[in-house]
Amino acid sequence: MTAIRKTWGALCMLTQLAGCAGNGDGLDASGRPLSSGSGDNGVLTPDLASIQANVFTPICTQCHVGANAPQGLRLDAANSYGALVGVASSEQPGVLRVKPGDAAASYLIQKLEGRAAVGARMPLGQPALPASTILVIREWITSGASRGAVASAKTLAVQTVSVAATEVAIAMTQPVDASLVNATTVTLQRLDTISAEPVTIAAQLAVSPVNDTLIVLTPDQALTSGQYRLTLRGTGAAALAGWNADVIDGNGDGAPGGDYVQTLTIGGAP
Amino acid sequence: MITLRLLGSMAAVILSLSLAPAAARAEPYLAVQQGYKCIACHVNPSGGGMRNTFGNIFAQNVLPANKIEVGDDSWTGAVNRFVMLGGDVRAGWTSTDIPHQKQSNEFDVSDARVYLNVEAIPDRLSVYLDERFAPGSATNLEAYARYWTADKAWFIRAGRMYLPFGLRLEDDTAFTRTVPGINMTTPDTGVEVGWESTHWSAQLALSNGSAGGPETDNGKQVTGQLVYVDPRWRVGLASSFNQSDAGDRAAYGLFGGLRTGPVAWLAEADLVVDQGFPEGTRNLVSALLEANWAVRSGHNLKLTAEWFDPDRDVNNDEQTRWSAVYEYSPMQFLQLRGGVRLYDGIPQNDLQNRTMFFLEVHGFF
Numbered sequence: 072m073t074a075i076r077k078t079w080g081a082l083c084m085l086t087q088l089a090g091c092a093g094n095g096d097g098l099d100a101s102g103r104p105l106s107s108g109s110g111d112n113g114v115l116t117p118d119l120a121s122i123q124a125n126v127f128t129p130i131c132t133q134c135h136v137g138a139n140a141p142q143g144l145r146l147d148a149a150n151s152y153g154a155l156v157g158v159a160s161s162e163q164p165g166v167l168r169v170k171p172g173d174a175a176a177s178y179l180i181q182k183l184e185g186r187a188a189v190g191a192r193m194p195l196g197q198p199a200l201p202a203s204t205i206l207v208i209r210e211w212i213t214s215g216a217s218r219g220a221v222a223s224a225k226t227l228a229v230q231t232v233s234v235a236a237t238e239v240a241i242a243m244t245q246p247v248d249a250s251l252v253n254a255t256t257v258t259l260q261r262l263d264t265i266s267a268e269p270v271t272i273a274a275q276l277a278v279s280p281v282n283d284t285l286i287v288l289t290p291d292q293a294l295t296s297g298q299y300r301l302t303l304r305g306t307g308a309a310a311l312a313g314w315n316a317d318v319i320d321g322n323g324d325g326a327p328g329g330d331y332v333q334t335l336t337i338g339g340a341p
Numbered sequence: 342m343i344t345l346r347l348l349g350s351m352a353a354v355i356l357s358l359s360l361a362p363a364a365a366r367a368e369p370y371l372a373v374q375q376g377y378k379c380i381a382c383h384v385n386p387s388g389g390g391m392r393n394t395f396g397n398i399f400a401q402n403v404l405p406a407n408k409i410e411v412g413d414d415s416w417t418g419a420v421n422r423f424v425m426l427g428g429d430v431r432a433g434w435t436s437t438d439i440p441h442q443k444q445s446n447e448f449d450v451s452d453a454r455v456y457l458n459v460e461a462i463p464d465r466l467s468v469y470l471d472e473r474f475a476p477g478s479a480t481n482l483e484a485y486a487r488y489w490t491a492d493k494a495w496f497i498r499a500g501r502m503y504l505p506f507g508l509r510l511e512d513d514t515a516f517t518r519t520v521p522g523i524n525m526t527t528p529d530t531g532v533e534v535g536w537e538s539t540h541w542s543a544q545l546a547l548s549n550g551s552a553g554g555p556e557t558d559n560g561k562q563v564t565g566q567l568v569y570v571d572p573r574w575r576v577g578l579a580s581s582f583n584q585s586d587a588g589d590r591a592a593y594g595l596f597g598g599l600r601t602g603p604v605a606w607l608a609e610a611d612l613v614v615d616q617g618f619p620e621g622t623r624n625l626v627s628a629l630l631e632a633n634w635a636v637r638s639g640h641n642l643k644l645t646a647e648w649f650d651p652d653r654d655v656n657n658d659e660q661t662r663w664s665a666v667y668e669y670s671p672m673q674f675l676q677l678r679g680g681v682r683l684y685d686g687i688p689q690n691d692l693q694n695r696t697m698f699f700l701e702v703h704g705f706f
Binding site for chain 2: 091092093094095096097098099100101102103104129130133134136137138139140141142143144145147148149150161162185187188189190191192195196197198199201336
């Protein structure tokens with residue numbers, strides 16, 4: 072018993088040198104300064120802003136943030152929507168992390184409920200989220216998994232692009248005019264072909280029926296490993312625009328106009 | 342008699358839970374207690390995963406309180422000269438008490454995995470697989486081919502593997518495992534070169550840097566560590582740099598171990614500089630100090646103190662975790678664990694102030 076006391080005493084003394092838990096003064100529930108505007112009223116509601124503030128940021132981003140986020144899934148406020156909605160799971164590529172309108176088929180829910188085909192229940196090493204919390208996230212997904220106000224932008228622009236062999240999901244900052252989403256305004260080209268010229272990939276284009284900020288490009292044939300160029304047209308008469316007729320800010324200058332061009336890599340590109 | 346001893350030991354575990362203030366689980370303490378390098382007991386030079394022949398013999402003759410005799414031969418993991426098998430199953434019960442919430446508890450299988458090592462050319466060229474079968478369906482965690490030089494001083498391996506960084510604690514929820522983000526839940530794909538000498542152990546890996554996910558950019562991760570092992574103490578340095586479109590991330594670790602009589606000490610401190618946060622760069626710091634007291638053969642009391650600062654630029658946000666766990670090995674290849682973990686964080690976050698009790702059965706071979 073003396074040895075226990077000595078060992079425990081030494082542990083306590085050495086740890087005191089490092090410090091104790093913070094008192095939380097001036098911080099929100101996520102441990103961020105109140106002035107950073109990251110807090111909310113603490114009541115969980117079925118919208119992304121509330122889920123972000125009450126679940127993703129305080130719980131999930133303990134691991135899912137930055138360059139070493141497990142499975143490349145970053146759930147901070149700037150990336151969660153683009154990483155989740157309409158994006159294939161890396162553990163189960165046939166399942167979308169969040170399938171708007173279908174909570175049961177969404178990998179996020181499967182992981183939170185502990186019924187995913189792969190891996191442990193999330194959050195890892197922590198107690199399962201209360202059923203009431205998962206129910207609210209389910210409700211958000213069932214109602215379309217809208218981006219809501221959390222990432223609303225003044226201009227229509229590309230938020231994130233997620234690529235899988237069978238689908239390219241383009242998350243926009245605002246709702247898109249579906250009538251303008253076609254093979255002229257959105258193109259995907261294979262770059263590393265034998266010929267010098269890029270080859271346009273034949274694909275179906277649509278705005279998600281339950282999420283009007285998400286453009287889904289479905290290639291007629293699964294994409295093979297290689298490099299591709301995605302272009303969203305923001306110049307000329309046939310330009311991509313939102314419901315308010317504002318043309319996409321493709322070049323990122325903060326004003327409507329300019330083409331959006333991004334090189335994408337599928338698999339182990341040669 | 343064995344049943345009575347088991348019941349008595351379970352009672353001792355429960356009694357220890359009521360007396361001890363804080364739990365974690367880790368295996369590097371065994372190396373420190375014995376003065377061994379990780380490669381003495383594991384196929385992987387940086388520890389974890391399949392036990393080698395010596396590791397299996399150690400698990401039968403040194404670890405347990407009692408050894409059940411099985412005859413003239415015993416399990417060494419070797420099916421024949423070329424093929425080795427191994428495995429781990431961890432199942433248990435966990436109860437969590439979060440302030441302002443109803444206490445929850447559950448039984449679960451936290452881990453079930455099988456290892457296969459085929460020495461196509463004994464002691465030189467091998468193919469290794471680590472497949473997890475629970476929870477969820479089968480998932481590959483490690484799959485690599487490795488080549489050793491004839492003098493066993495250098496190796497190179499390529500494939501999917503755990504990266505070398507700091508103390509490879511079995512508890513992947515320890516702050517020093519989650520903060521650097523390099524642990525046994527995030528194997529990566531790449532190539533690693535290693536060097537082993539009497540006292541030194543070193544590894545250097547180049548990998549995708551995608552933490553188990555598919556590669557999404559051209560940035561790569563370089564991870565390495567250098568460890569000096571003395572029979573009574575050891576010290577190591579680790580570092581990692583991950584270039585990513587999400588923001589570059591650098592991690593630095595200082596770790597070591599010391600044996601003082603029956604107590605084996607482990608310590609690690611890590612600094613992470615991550616540019617991938619929405620507001621820009623954050624500097625994160627985590628530290629661990631652990632004492633393992635070998636009460637007697639087959640019994641280990643583990644006391645752990647951890648500290649975590651999620652952002653050096655923000656005051657009052659630090660977290661601590663105090664753990665106590667009693668580990669009892671009643672017979673070879675079986676370990677019973679019981680413990681409690683006390684989390685202490687900012688008062689406005691209930692989850693950072695939870696208390697967790699657990700009992701675990703760990704069977705392995």
